[in-house]
Amino acid sequence: MTRGILDFLRGGAQAPSPRQRRKLFFERAPDHIYAVGDVHGYDDTLGRLEELIVADARGRAGTKWLVMLGDYVDRGPKSSAVLTRLTTQPLVGIRRICLSGNHEAVMLDFLGNPSTNHQWLRLGGQETLASYGLNRLPADREEQKKLLRSLIPVKHVAFLESLPSMLQVPGYCFVHAGLKKGVAPADQTDADLLWLRPLASDNAAAANGLVTVHGHTPVASVEIGAGRINVDTGIYMSGILSAVRLSRREPPDIIQSR
Incomplete structure (x- = not known):
């Protein structure tokens, strides 16, 4: 258990968020990779998409990965259920790897530093709190922290905190938002990987021999x-x-679902 999660459990002021997230580099790619865009609390739709992916993968030989590109929470009605799915329901025959999105990072910041005017609440955090059964945030900060600790599973917090910001295999780089032009993948910052908006010119050619696979926009x-x-x-x-x-x-x- 990391220091950030212990702080969360004990009501400390330190936000349970790492300074720099891990980056994953693989020298060999699987035979098939399924990359899924922003889920934003739509657990039922994610469940249907996973069924379609499992069915598609069943008829294909070789190794298969499912790369989730971040933004599992906020805006939709079932953020809590999405996190439960991702932390407790593995896929048969497919390795699932989840990356962080900017909404996970902002949610973590809120959990460590809750307030009624935190930017997360304007980005869909209200809907996420409602999915945990919290429809009204009390004004008192200590009461806020007490409620959050009682309603949000530690397993969800640990998951959010552990998410890497990038996954690279030969030919492809998977991130939530994008890669900063002219910067090697290993030197990319989380601020860019989680928040950057790509330019139209980025479509022209692969950077560093890598096609960027992303969501966010x-x-x-x-x-x-x-x-x-x-x-x-x-x-x-x-x-x-x-x-x-x-x-x-x-x-x-x-592959798409509704």
Whole structure:
């Protein structure tokens, strides 16, 4: 158990958030990778998408990973259920790897430093608190912390705190938001990986020989370009949750659920 989570349990003032998140580098990619865009509390839709992915993977030989690109909480009605799914329900035959989004980072900051005017509450945090049964935040800070500790499972906090900010395999770099141009993957900051908005010019060519696969910036349909793939189809506006399958010997394919 990390210092941040102990602080959370004991009511300390220190936010349970790491200074710099881990980055994952793999020298070999699996045969198939499914990358899922921003979920934002839509657990039922995520469940249907996972069923479609498992069915698709069942008919394919080789190793399979599912990479979740972050933003599991906020805006939708079932953020708590999404975190429970990701922490307790593994997928048969598929390795699931979850990355952090900016909404997870802001939620962690709120848990360590709660207040009625915290920016997280304006970014969808109210809906997340409601999914834990907290519809009204008391004015007193100590009361806030006491309620949060009683309602939010430590397992959820530990999960949020442990999420890496990047995953790289040969040919692809998976992040929540994007990569800063001209900076090597190992030197990217969490601020950019979790918050950056990509430019149209980033589509032109792969940077460092890597196609960036990301969410964070909602688009009407999955964008597949030479330099990057955007999988965030804005579920809280469109009702559509999207994934892209990246296979060794096939072009990218899109899987979606409502």
